[in-house]
Every structure is written in structure tokens, then in C-alpha cells.
Amino acid sequence: MSDVIAAIATGKQPCAIGILRLSGEGCGEIAGKVFRRKNGLPLTDAQPRSLVLGTLHDKSGRVLDQALAVFCPGPHSYTGEDTVELQCHGSPAVLTAGLEALYQAGARPAQPGEFTRRAFLNGQMDLTGAEAVMDLIEARTEDMAANAAAQLEGALARRLAPIYEGLTDICSHYHAVLDYPDEEIPEFQLADFAEGLRGDQAELGRLLESCRRGRILKQGVRIALVGKPNAGKSSLLNALVGYDRAIVTELPGTTRDTVEESARFGRVLARITDTAGIRDTEDKIEALGVERSRAAAEQADLAIFVCDAAVPLDGEDREAMAAAREAKQAIAVLNKTDLPQRVFRVQLPFDPIFAVSAARGEGLAPLCRWIEERFAPDLPCDGSILTNTRQAEAVGRAAEALGRALEAMETGITPDAVLTELEAALEALGELTGRTVREDITNRIFERFCVGK
Ligand SMILES: Nc1nc2c(ncn2[C@@H]2O[C@H](COP(=O)(O)OP(=O)(O)O)[C@@H](O)[C@H]2O)c(=O)[nH]1
Ligand SMILES: [Mg+2]
Secondary structure: OOOOEEEEOOOOOOEEEEEEEEEOOOHHHHHHHHEEEOOOOOHHHOOOOOEEEEEEEOOOOOEEEEEEEEEEOOOOOOOOOOEEEEEEEEOHHHHHHHHHHHHHOOOEEOOOOHHHHHHHHOOOOOHHHHHHHHHHHHOOOHHHHHHHHHHHOOHHHHHHHHHHHHHHHHHHHHHHHHHOOOOOOOOOOHHHHHHHHHHHHHHHHHHHHHHHHHHHHHHOEEEEEEOOOOOOHHHHHHHHHOOOOOOOOOOOOOOOOOEEEEEEEOOEEEEEEEOOOOOOOOOHHHHHHHHHHHHHHHHOOEEEEEEEOOOOOOHHHHHHHHHHOOOOOEEEEEEOOOOOOOOOHHHOOOOOEEEOEOOOOEOHHHHHHHHHHHHOOOOOOOOOOOOOHHHHHHHHHHHHHHHHHHHHHHOOOOHHHHHHHHHHHHHHHHHHHOOOHHHHHHHHHHHHHOOOO
8 A cells, every 4th residue: 555645747837737646545535625526526436537627725725726637546547556637727826735735635745756656566567668758758859759659658678578588488497497306397408599599689689789879869969060270160050059059259269168059950859069179289278178079079979070161271170180080970061161262072081071151051951951861760769779778788788698698508518507697687687677587487487387286
């Protein structure tokens, strides 16, 4: 039995509708003290999962708002327990007073994530589902939302389930042979499982590969603007994000720190870093900036070498080009093409090269289109993209353990050693979805082999 928790489920700004949410045994009675139905009947008598009209009252019993309520008796609710949602007008004052009244009626403040945690504890969803709830709420692009929605619906859990089941089978079979030598359990041949395990390993590998996409999907493509001072990096950043984010001056070296800003390129979200110019310098502050721009390029998914087309290429440009090449991919922008040209495409070892005038906002469309096409998810956003480092880390551990198990099998080490690794893989996957491993294995022994009849 769990106590009744209550919270405001909607935002803190005035808006059309605001929702107060309760969960826990007896929440219908508690809500019924604050929300009174128009027909005078108790809230808990209302048709489950149907809206009923009434009034919301404050602590002193004054009417605060006209509201709708929905009562969902467990287990057919989000948390698996009795829940109530009160739909009020979206006034922060109304919601706060209503919440206070609910506390006075016997509810306690919900902890962050507590509704979803209860849903998980009550078996309404696994851990990947719970994490998908957060991803869905935080989604900033349609693709992100689609991937999270599919995970909430169980897409990732379904992909992992056959691997988990297979490993559980092997481990439980092995323990059965070991623990119940008198029973007639079929001989245990580890080698029979090698092919299946290789398949599992490949599947985990594919999931891990989706991680980079997942990070890009969730956090945005990391783009670093690299170029010598005065090339027009800050102007380009401003042009791409659509407003003056970075300071633009005629003095070289004004962007001494790095500036980061988000931009959307169609379906693609990006985080653009405007770095200090690459320049060997005596100036301490600027030297630090130069370090940062090298580091930014190293960490970037894409570096854009920005070149001032109005002045001939020099050593500083070459240094910047080298820094840009530290990134996973590098392209070039020939800037200031509104002025007479002193630099030409053939001089730049990049592909593609975009000719633009950042100051005038000219020639940017092809660059934006290229970024969108290059980084738009090439995987279907069907929940199979890992967007979470915890999940990726667990999948990584499972894959490594499987690799070690296969290696041990090939070198003919005792089944014990192999099983230890398989159990490590199982544990990592169990952590991923939030199942408990030991119990599952034990359950299987009795269920499948009828040991101890
Ligand atoms: N004519 C022209 N000037 C530009 C262009 N882009 C930037 N500038 C100018 O070049 C100078 C340096 O620009 P800035 O963006 O601060 O360069 P950064 O040092 O690389 O960040 C400023 O005076 C800008 O107005 C362009 O496309 N055309
Ligand atoms: Mg600058």
C-alpha cells in the first residue's frame, strides 16, 4: 500500500488548462474533499476513467474554479494505483491553492518522477519505458519524440527480450544440471549455443551503433566553427541562429571564449560552437581560446572551416584547416564573397565548400540543406535508437561480456567461466530494463524443468 501523492502536472505559466494529479490508495476520497461534483455524488462513484464536472475548493472551502475530474481505479491507471486528475483552468494561483487543499486533505507532495517510479514499481512499464517518458517530455524535434514514443510503447524492451530470454534459458539450464544432478535434465552442451550468442552479440552491436545517432538526435549535432580571427565565424553563427548571439567586431580576436548556440536545420537540431580564432599568440587569454577551439573541433561531429575569401590564404588559415580536420567531418565556408575574391575553391582541401556572405546572409540555404541531409536520422525513429548513456553503457557491458563468453568457449575453458560471463551479460541487460536477474533464473528452473515436482 502506498500513500497518496499529489502534484501540479502542468507548467508554471498561465495557460488554458492546468492539471492537479494524485496517486495512491484513497486518493479518490482525498480529491473528493477538494473537488465536489455538480451532482453531489462522491467522486469515487463516478464512472471510472470518465470526466465529471464540479468545483474546486481551497482550504477554507471557498470555490476556486470550475473543474473536471477523472478517477482511474488501479490497476488500470498510469501508476497502476488509484489515480485522480483534476483539470482546472491553468492559473498558477488556482493550481497552487488547489494543491495546498489536497495536502490539507491528506495527500503529500510527490517527489520528482514519483508517478513514473510508481508505474515502474507496479510493473506498468520497464526502466526503458520510464526513461522514454522523460525523453518524450524533453523531445525538441519530431524524430526525438517518435523514437521516445516507440520506446515508451516498449520497442527497446521488445528488442532486448529475446536476448534476455535466451541467456536466461542457458543459465537456468546450466544451474539445473548442476544443482539437481539426480533429475533427468538433458545434457548441457555449451557449444550448441555459440551461434545464437553470436547473433545476440551482433544485435547488441547494432544497438550500440545507434548511439551516436541517438546522441545527435537528443542533444543535437555538434558543429564547431573554426577559422582565423576576422574570418567571419561569429557573423556566420549569428546568421545561422538567426539573431546576434556572438559579438562581431572588426578587431581580430574578439571572440576569446567559446560561444555555443542551438539552431534547427529542418529536422536536425544542432549545437554550434563559435570558437576563438586559431592563432599562435603571445596573448595569454587568446591563447587559451585557441586551445578551446582545437578542443571544440576534436569533439565536433562537424567542423566548418571559415575562410575570409577577401584576403589571400596564409599560415593562420592553414593552422585553422588542420584544426578543422580534427573533427569527424570537416567542410569549408568561403565567406565574404560580396568582396573581391582572393581565395578560390581549389585552394581549399574540403568537400563540400559553400560560398557565402555571412554579413549579408547570402548563400546560406545550400549549407543549411546540406547539414540537414547529412545528419537527419538515417535509422527509423522507431525506438531502436539508444538515446541514453545509461542504456548504452549497459548494452556495452552486455556485449563485452558476451564477447568474453564466446572467446572462452572457443578456447575451451570450463563451462563455469563461460557461464560467469553469460550471467554478467544477463545482469547488464537486467539492469537496463530493471528486472532482477537471480529471481528470473530461479523461476525458470522450476517453471521449465519441473524440478522438485
Ligand atoms: N564584407 C563582409 N564582411 C564580413 C562578412 N562576414 C563578416 N564580415 C566582417 O568581418 C569582420 C569579422 O567578423 P567576425 O564575425 O567577428 O569574425 P570572427 O573573428 O571570425 O568571429 C566584421 O567586421 C564583420 O562585419 C561578409 O560576409 N562580408
Ligand atoms: Mg568571433
